[in-house]
Amino acid sequence: MKIIRDPIHGYIEIEDKILPIISTEIFQRLRYISQTGLAYLVYPGMTHTRFEHSLGVMHLAKELTKYVKLNSEEFSDVSFIDNDFLDLISLAGLLHDIGHLPFSHTFENVLSLAKEIYGLSVEYYGKKTHVIFGNKIIDQYLSNYLDKFSKRYDTVNFVQRVISSTPKTKEERFASLIISNAIDADRGDYLLRDSYFAGVGYGNFDIERLKRSLIYVDDKLIVLKKAIPVIEQFLLARMYMYETVYFHSVVGLYNAILSHAIVKLIKKSSIPQISPENYLKLTDFLILSKLEEAGKEFYEAVIYRKGFKRIKKDIIGNCYEYMEKRRSEINRVMRETEGLVIYHDFYDVPYSEDEIFVYYDDEIKPLSSVSSIVSSLKSIKKGIIGYHEKAENEVSKLTKLLEECQF
Template sequence: MVYKDEQLDEEKVFKDPVHRYVHVKDRVIWDLIATPEFQRLRRIKQLGTTNLTFHGAEHSRFNHSLGVYEIVRRIIFNFRNEPHWNTKERLLCLCAALLHDLGHGPFSHSFEKVFKLDHEDFTQQIILGRTHVHTILEKVERGFSQKVADVIAKTYEDKLVVSLISSQIDADRMDYLQRDAYFTGVSYGHFDMERILRVMRPIDDQVVIKSSGMHAVEDYIMSRYQMYWQVYFHPVTRSAEVILSKILHRAKYLFEKKYRFKLEPTHFISFFNERPVLDEYLKLDEAIVFYYFQLWQEEDDPILRDLCERFMNRRLFKYVEFNPNQQMNQWMELYRLFQEAGIDPEYYLVVDSSSDLPYDFYRPGEEEERLPIHLLMPNNELRELSRQSDIVESISGKKRTDHKLYFPADIVSSMQDGKKQRILELLDNGGAKKHVN
């Protein structure tokens, strides 16, 4: 079809704080950006509750998706004369990059866990269903939407195309590390992306890095490591996520118990029933969720009311370090004491765990299989990154896990009976310090 190669009369640009400009020349890309499904991403924050820790983190999935598209656009421009690159895949790569996060819901991963959802599944439903996005993709050529969905699902036959959007050094990660660092105001996520783009080379079914660019990749790997532990897994952000999750769990529980909400939670009903259809999913964004949280501060149920008031006004839980292998007896006693004090431990005594594997060179066949980063040596030999880099080798295959125990310090402090002292002793066990948010 003509639409496949149709160009705009003049190039459109988006001013971007990370990449300076996002360039759009293809009619397909311009039309996809204008769809309601893509515009919805303006109403989904990239970092969920992180703005309660880093107040600048107000950027959206819309920002990020444009950024990933721009990085892929630059990569394939650099690849245009490479013998291993199939120029016919250009538009497919651009569309998949732009749409890769299309199925994210409000507060993303926290929301998914509560309602047992998968944003990648919804991404594919949007691309393949009766949507504006699907209609535009099918104008390119019949079956083009399926190709885009396959790239995002990592099942597309050309693995080189998949690797641009999903690998250990892909456009997705390169954008969110820099973008999240910019908006949170931290320095950890910065690395020399310009250098990495210059030394990327397409080889068969993967992108490799010229050996001369190894130090830029080391910097990228360490940036990723630092961002996860200093930003993404920040304990205060996790406190907000704990409360968010407990609000949704409580609302779902009350709905199942036929509790009479002051306002029927219409937008949540299909989620409470764990049967959301696509149209209902697309109607639920963070503005709608905040609307209900605001109203639920006036509910009769004391737990839902309190949790919503905490979330909306940033009265978060405090936390102590927690070792589940050594402190389960203390946790069980705390659980009992909370129950006896009339504080429901299901909502007010929560263990949260975060773990990350910053780089892994070989996990064939496992869930979330990670393909290694290869260096292209001067003699054209491929060498796996950690075999050449002492820095990367030191963290390769090492999974780090962190556990925190969250609780409402204000409620504990207001207790009057003898249980208060014992609870405080258990929380201080082993010299653990109660952290102030």
């Protein structure tokens, strides 16, 4: 096996059978897809990519599975977890983000704007866009590698169903819980990694304690009672990272600016069509190299942080709901100014009641029923208004709406 030195997990071991997949062009492309869009314009250290995150999820998926097997043997039959399965779940973790487009989730916002505001014909599936494209990428670029990966499993179907959360077998259901759940390898890696590169402590939690605190019962990942504090820590870490880093108003502003710029590039056919056939060309570098074609205002904003301003009032509570009711009017202003006036909203649900359970005095209970901290977590909803300095007159249409909601 090969060993990679990682700042989050220490040494990450790469099995020989996985190394050829990492070495493919389509996976190496993830070195040029930023993990957190333009967050580095606010947190300069956040220049890390989907490449190292994917390696981290691969590592953590395997680690969590090993410990769940050890912890669960007195509670349920986990005999299906053997070395072959560990390799398979590692592979699913490795490929869970293979479908991401340039600047990651920012490009999903691009497709939303292109379809809903500018009326372009593009493929857009909400937050699942990168997952659906990922399955197409696996078919087009990786199926030959995956067909040879395991003699016991249909690897292509296994990985595709796991990363798209559409499992059909017991093994796939377990893997889906490990890869994509309220407490999973994906969140476990990106909270620690993004916190580290942002230079903040908000995303830290006790990953070693978490590994040793999960059991598998009745097709559910269950938290042991003694580990309730570390799960609370995990969920609070996630909330703090969203409120402080991912949903930072200036981070959101620049990701929105970039989104409108990329829509302009799509309209002008300045970048290749968004399809699996063109994925090897679709990287952050391509977008940055074409940015001048979107207009001087957008180029200088993204490259030099010049030109755009933000109305320094976050739109929350009743005001957020009011602005949502006026979205058609807001969208018209953005469309007419071609992105020189921007309204950008943030929305996140911290967890779902039916996702996290605790093994509490020989009973399985929802975590929220035994944790006042968890039951107090609320959804985050926020909007911001930004504008280019040459569009000060046009932004008044949105600031007027903002004034109206102050009743």
